[in-house]
Amino acid sequence: MDTVSRNKDEKGVLVTVAEKGLDEVIINEHLDELAFLASTAHITTEKVFIQKLDKPDIKSFVGKGKLEEIKQYIISRDIDIVIFDDDLSPSQLRNLERELNCKLYDRSLLILDIFLNRAQTAQAKTQVELARYQYLMPRLTRMWTHLERQRGGTGTRGGAGEKEIETDRRNIRNQISVLKKKLEKIEKQNEVQRKSRSGIVRVALVGYTNVGKSTLMTLLSKSDVKAEDKLFATVDATVRKVVFENIPFLLSDTVGFIRKLPHHLIESFKSTLAEVKEADILLHVVDVAHPAFEDHIKVVKETLKELEALDKPTIYVFNKVDLLEDEVREGVENMHIANIANDDERVFISAEKKINIDQLREKILIATKNKHYQIYPNSLSDVTW
Structure with a gap:
């Protein structure tokens, strides 16, 4: 799998849902860490959006008003990426893509991309690739196609229709199986080394x-x-x-x-x-x-x-x-x-x-x-x- 290649820093915004009554110091500390993750992935944080809710909105992660605010900022500032501090469900992802029409990352995908760029050995590369496929499997939407295009493609088609996504899903299942077998083989070799x-x-x-x-x-x-x-x-x-x-x-x-x-x-x-x-x-x-x-x-x-x-x-x-x-x-x-x-x-x-x-x-x-x-x-x- 090709790693993410960025010739220059892309512009991003961070989005978090903070539980009502949560200490501002804790909220800011979590956001500072997310910004550090973004920086590690060569993404420059332009703005932070905080939504005070008891829990993320089931449909769009944030409320309608906050979503519209994010949307207008993205358009006015030509933002490349929106990064969410929690994992997005498949339905949240679909709804957000429809509204925001730009690249979306949640915290897990951002961490997986950083790992993918930093892994050096065959074992680490295989492990991260497996984790990324397993994470993306239930989230196959337009995000999948634009992420793969960004990486130069991995053999899956870029169409947006259900048939293409189902084909991608089948290809990914096969790839996951291949990667698991490859890891088992590497692990057996490592066990011998550890015993020595x-x-x-x-x-x-x-x-x-x-x-x-x-x-x-x-x-x-x-x-x-x-x-x-x-x-x-x-x-x-x-x-x-x-x-x-x-x-x-x-x-x-x-x-x-x-x-x-x-x-x-x-x-x-x-x-x-x-x-x-x-x-x-x-x-x-x-x-x-x-x-x-x-x-x-x-x-x-x-x-x-x-x-x-x-x-x-x-x-x-x-x-x-x-x-x-x-x-x-x-x-x-x-x-x-x-x-x-x-x-x-x-x-x-x-x-x-x-x-x-x-x-x-x-x-x-x-x-x-x-x-x-x-x-x-x-x-x-x-x-x-």
Whole structure:
């Protein structure tokens, strides 16, 4: 499948439905994240539309008045794309296309497109392609044809009639079947590789997207790992061998999690995220300078629960302390953070400024050493106390 190709930034508007009474700070934080997603996909946010409703309108997501306001803005400003902060149902999509007559994205499709552009390995590309087909399957409308035309086409016809859509649907079912078989084959190969690593401690970096995992990976492994100030800079799992005081372990950097991560994407990426599921120790990296960092911790833990990896020994690495004022930093370090039991589980660092890295290394060494001696109990006799 061809990835989205944009020679220049396209102009977009963001649309969200905010529950009445919801804190403005939370609404804005969610919209800032959506704008960051749009920017990552080379879409410039021109305006934000907020509709205060108890829940999205079943027919058009927003009310009639707000829809007309969006429509007039699109026409007057020559807007390319409208992005919705929640998933659109097939009927909402049809109705909105009829009214707005431009490209429509919801949050899941935007994330899937970003992943599609960032995936490097055959496995990741196949996983994202599968997730995207599964997501688009029930939403085959004119959106399908203009998205495929944008990508250069994938062999499906661009007609708008029911016969063409049904043909597309059949083609997609076949493609989904092919992709699933391809993934099964790749996963069998990966299982063999993972079994060959069973005699070494495995540590996995996890966290919300853009918290500095790749920067920390580079620092700890002393190897060049791609790090950018963009969402989902890492899609493919990266594994490096690291040795602390003669204790070897494998350190893996995995895709960052995010609020409302598409379900199909989680399902498809479970094999890549096997690095997390099979890890002995987790390093949960948190951007402590972000105002919503506690919410981010919650999102990551919910995703780990879905991956059946929540109960693993975890070191919470609160990153970017250099961005906090001294008084704020002291307050954060002393605050109670839900479901984090004690100070032994957490360390406050700056990967960028190399603050408290020795303290983090010591915590990692203690955890990996304990696990290493469980795997090789006889090696304890060689230790000089």
